[in-house]
Amino acid sequence: MGLGGGTLIGMEQDTPQTQVTEQVEATEAVVTEELLVEEISIDGMCGVY
Amino acid sequence: MTLTLESACEMHPQVALRPEPFGALAYHYGNRRLVFLRHPDIVRVVRNASTYPTLRDALAGEGVEEQRWPSFVKALSSLTTSEIIRVR
Amino acid sequence: MKSGLDAPICLTWELTYACNLACVHCLSSSGQRDERELSTEQAKAVLDELRDLQVFYINIGGGEPMVRRDFFEILEHSISNGIGVKFSTNGAFIDKKNAERLTAMDYLDIQISLDGTTAEVNDAVRGEGSYATAITAMENLRDAGFGQFKISVVVTRHNVDQLDEFKALADSFGAQLRITRLRPAGRGADTWNDLHPTNAQQRQIYDWLLAHGENVLTGDSFFHLNAFGESLPGLNMCGAGRVVCLIDPLGDVYACPFVIHEDFKAGNVLDDGGFTKVWRASDLFLELREPQSAGACASCGAFDACQGGCMAAKFFTGIPLDGPDPECVGGDGEKLLGAVPVALLPRPSMDHSKPARIKVNS
Numbered sequence: 001m002g003l004g005g006g007t008l009i010g011m012e013q014d015t016p017q018t019q020v021t022e023q024v025e026a027t028e029a030v031v032t033e034e035l036l037v038e039e040i041s042i043d044g045m046c047g048v049y
Numbered sequence: 050m051t052l053t054l055e056s057a058c059e060m061h062p063q064v065a066l067r068p069e070p071f072g073a074l075a076y077h078y079g080n081r082r083l084v085f086l087r088h089p090d091i092v093r094v095v096r097n098a099s100t101y102p103t104l105r106d107a108l109a110g111e112g113v114e115e116q117r118w119p120s121f122v123k124a125l126s127s128l129t130t131s132e133i134i135r136v137r
Numbered sequence: 138m139k140s141g142l143d144a145p146i147c148l149t150w151e152l153t154y155a156c157n158l159a160c161v162h163c164l165s166s167s168g169q170r171d172e173r174e175l176s177t178e179q180a181k182a183v184l185d186e187l188r189d190l191q192v193f194y195i196n197i198g199g200g201e202p203m204v205r206r207d208f209f210e211i212l213e214h215s216i217s218n219g220i221g222v223k224f225s226t227n228g229a230f231i232d233k234k235n236a237e238r239l240t241a242m243d244y245l246d247i248q249i250s251l252d253g254t255t256a257e258v259n260d261a262v263r264g265e266g267s268y269a270t271a272i273t274a275m276e277n278l279r280d281a282g283f284g285q286f287k288i289s290v291v292v293t294r295h296n297v298d299q300l301d302e303f304k305a306l307a308d309s310f311g312a313q314l315r316i317t318r319l320r321p322a323g324r325g326a327d328t329w330n331d332l333h334p335t336n337a338q339q340r341q342i343y344d345w346l347l348a349h350g351e352n353v354l355t356g357d358s359f360f361h362l363n364a365f366g367e368s369l370p371g372l373n374m375c376g377a378g379r380v381v382c383l384i385d386p387l388g389d390v391y392a393c394p395f396v397i398h399e400d401f402k403a404g405n406v407l408d409d410g411g412f413t414k415v416w417r418a419s420d421l422f423l424e425l426r427e428p429q430s431a432g433a434c435a436s437c438g439a440f441d442a443c444q445g446g447c448m449a450a451k452f453f454t455g456i457p458l459d460g461p462d463p464e465c466v467g468g469d470g471e472k473l474l475g476a477v478p479v480a481l482l483p484r485p486s487m488d489h490s491k492p493a494r495i496k497v498n499s
Contacts (some may be wrong), residue, residue: 108413
């Protein structure tokens with residue numbers, strides 16, 4: 001199954017900037033453009049058994 | 050897997066989309082993978098991809114501007130890793 | 138995510154305070170059933186609400202959830218309503234028959250708790266025989282063909298050197314390893330001083346996760362260790378009241394399972410408006426979704442990475458919530474420990490522990 005962490009994919013070049021969230025910046029790339037998808041493990045949220 | 054504009058793909062039948070202010074949460078019941086679809090445009094493309102012959106048709110049909118197509122192809126390709134999207 | 142969503146992404150639901158074990162660090166101080174626990178029908182109604190909210194996945198625990206006579210009924214109701222389940226268990230009730238029953242179910246994950254790769258280390262925390270019980274449950278699941286289950290470990294001062302062995306144990310069963318942070322919650326409040334890893338051991342955990350943790354889950358519970366450098370995978374933020382919460386056996390809704398305390402209770406599922414209203418409109422959750430002040434950590438360069446750590450850890454050790462985590466890797470939390478006299482520290486709201494048995498020598 002291999003549940004992983006957050007990954008930024010599909011950085012856009014010419015679209016208006018949309019809201020950037022901090023946890024996205026905690027993963028690989030510095031976000032300056034629009035995001036399209038971000039995978040987060042269902043186990044990757046603190047406060048759950 | 051790397052998709053191209055000529056790929057025919059679809060959202061996996063075990064995937065549920067939950068609307069969110071930023072776009073949608075995509076959850077695959079079979080493998081428990083969870084993906085944030087962070088723009089309404091990618092949500093529409095994911096949801097409706099099965100109704101178009103190719104990805105090119107889907108992007109055009111869903112009103113995505115051509116200069117954004119490479120990013121969308123890349124994003125959709127990444128969704129095949131989690132099996133949110135699959136080739137049909 | 139920090140400003141919250143219209144519904145949780147997933148949540149923890151403790152089904153009962155009853156438990157056959159008495160682990161010394163139990164986050165819910167479980168042992169004895171509470172007479173006010175939700176009935177089967179009330180439990181099903183909660184699931185119906187979660188279905189309507191499109192909660193995809195819940196984590197069932199307790200106490201020991203399999204103690205409930207309606208355990209399978211609740212499980213089946215959840216799954217048939219499109220809510221996948223992971224349940225956390227000590228394994229005592231996973232005999233061969235139940236292993237087969239569970240194997241026949243879909244959209245179900247099982248997490249077996251284990252806190253040592255030897256009976257000596259494990260049983261010191263979880264009680265005599267509990268290691269053997271857990272291993273037997275794993276063998277039963279394996280023999281029934283269940284497929285991949287999870288082994289969940291609370292990392293302590295005494296098992297941190299067994300991380301490689303835990304990985305090997307998980308590999309031997311084809312299971313997925315999960316290591317999680319000990320919080321000073323429930324009975325953990327009393328044993329935290331003795332059990333929590335030292336700062337050197339925290340470094341050990343962090344380094345191990347970077348080196349070996351690719352397929353190891355953490356429940357995002359070590360995000361305070363991101364201050365050491367490269368961030369670990371996960372949302373890396375406190376999800377309490379924002380993307381996750383706890384429903385306790387009485388239907389009380391808390392920000393997370395590690396803050397079962399009046400100060401972090403948002404409401405009850407039996408209130409008017411049900412769980413939905415509590416999630417969307419309770420004062421507590423709306424407050425948690427406001428931007429949080431960095432407070433005393435504002436001038437620290439690590440704050441972006443560690444987010445000031447765990448609310449529960451701070452609360453039960455008497456550190457202000459806008460202060461450093463008690464296990465701040467920079468040592469800023471440690472200085473504050475002991476500032477509040479033990480007698481004045483917040484105590485868990487309820488204690489369902491079984492009375493200690495006193496041996497009488499005849």
